[in-house]
Amino acid sequence: MSQPTTQRDKRTAAPSGSDRTPPKTPRASSWASMPLPVRHLLLAVLGLVGVTGLLFVTGDLTALRIAAVGYTMLAVAGLQLLVGGSGQVSLGHGAFMMIGAYTMALLVLHQPMLPLAANLGIIVVVSIIAGIAVGAATARLHGPYLAGATLILAVGLPGLTHRYHDLLGGSNGLNIRTAGAPPFLQDLLSTSEWRALVVWTTVVIGLAVLATISSGRLGRRMRAIRDDETAAAMAGVPVGKTKVVAFVIASTAGGLAGGLQAYVLGTVTPSSFTLVLSLTLLAALVLGGIGSLWGALWASIAIVYLQIWAGDLAGAMNLSRDAENNLPIVFFGVVLILVLRFWPLGVHGALQSLRARLRARES
């Protein structure tokens, strides 16, 4: 890789929080000397332990919300890698969630003896195929053209459920029943707590993989392409291939998230995968902070809890149903515009600059 590209790469990678200044304490240095995948897996286990603890102190309803935060986070993290990493704006992320969700529903309905892990594996394969198809078809499109093409995908795909009404159930969608906690755990965990755990186990593994990719060679290549396609090509980065791979990774994360959503909610309908979903995912990503996977966490919390708060607010203020349903959408739109105007690095960027300021005061 040529000198200018590496320099630029370092500069843009810095806000992502993965590259810190050389550690000073011995404890930190043993942490830093571990290989990246191990570090990410340890963080993932830590995250899972945290979520489990949270599940035990909260109720059943919160368990469902925690699960929702989980799968939304996986979807947003995939989008983060695509938009923040490789700079391709996809407005069709909801379409991949839809593919995953319907795959899950069809598998549960028609192959009921398959275990959940096998279902998730098949969803990964299906999402990879879908990602390759869309990514290869759109590899030559850039900027607004790519955004337009993926927008068409997001609007058009739900129409297929009407076309294949018998298989996909039309606008009523499909309802599925999945097994709850295994017998030996039933005293300990309720069904929704078990589901939340399954979701988060998948999510943390997915996030560890995404984090490893993002800080590895592939991630560097993506950022090089995002910053300057011509320069990246000059430096020997295979531009087309890397773009398609980014697309495939994002679609896999989206598909898995959709599959988990179907597993938790037990129902899939075309009306839950509209253009608004895709736009909300993108909006939340920008709100959370487009440069970092941490942004995905804030984003998914915002998506899940805004819906709930809007309901509470509308109830408290006696607003109409129309106002209640549209409040989150309007909020996301306003946030999208304001954040980009005044706070372009999102919540995560703001937290980081706060931390930097505190550290500067200490020294």
Place this chain on the structure above:
Amino acid sequence: MTHFINLTLNGLASGAAYAALALSLVIIYQATRLVNFAQPALALVAVYAAYTVTQLTGSYWIGFASALIVGMAAGALVERVIIRPIAKTSQLNAIIVTLGLLLVIQGGVGMVWGNEQHGFRYAFSYVGRFSPADTFALVSVGVVALLLFAVYRFTPFGLRMRAAAFHPESARLSGVKVGLMLTAGWGIASFIGALAGMLAGPPFLSPNVFDVVFVFGITAAVVGGLDNPFGAVIGGLLIGLGMSYVSGYLGPELATLSALAIVVIVLSVRPDGILSRPTARKV
């Protein structure tokens, strides 16, 4: 054969609306180098305004006029207040801001007018093969396109608009108020977008009524070349015809996905649309 002729005539009529929407996208793209994803939302506001005015006054044509005026004002306002501060930062940010605007306006319309469908009448009777409403659609879009061409080509105002779009720096040096021209461009584009909305909205209005129309509009603009107003009009009519045939022979659910196929195929062969000339790039 009659089926084919009916589909052709229907396709031309709906193609007029797509052409108008594509034209509004192209005007903004030429002026600001930005695909305005909020264009269907601006049209939505205009059409809902027409709906309310028509209900209050009882006259469709007062409603029609107010739609065009509201559309124009909304476009100019959006450029001035929201787009201008952000357009300089990056293309990605500008795209995302128009998407934010789309969310705000769609949600806002849903809050004010409700998510349910409202009946909304056509300008003229829509009964029969090539109805008066269809004729009106084609004629109005044709007249607007010709007027636009005449203004751009033959008036000093049009010359200033073109100068501001193609060479903002030198235009500014020769005394053209570039900012004002940008606002005017957005106003004109949203005026045409509102016209497209009035043609494509009936018989029912709902906050996401223009999602599919926008898909065809952007397909038309991309196929014709985002840089080329003629391409937009021709692309709109072609997409109208193509979608009419797909809906008639294969099923309406496949229309949007075949639009995607068209976009992908056209752009893979010609990355900047059919009618655009390849741009020279300085290295």
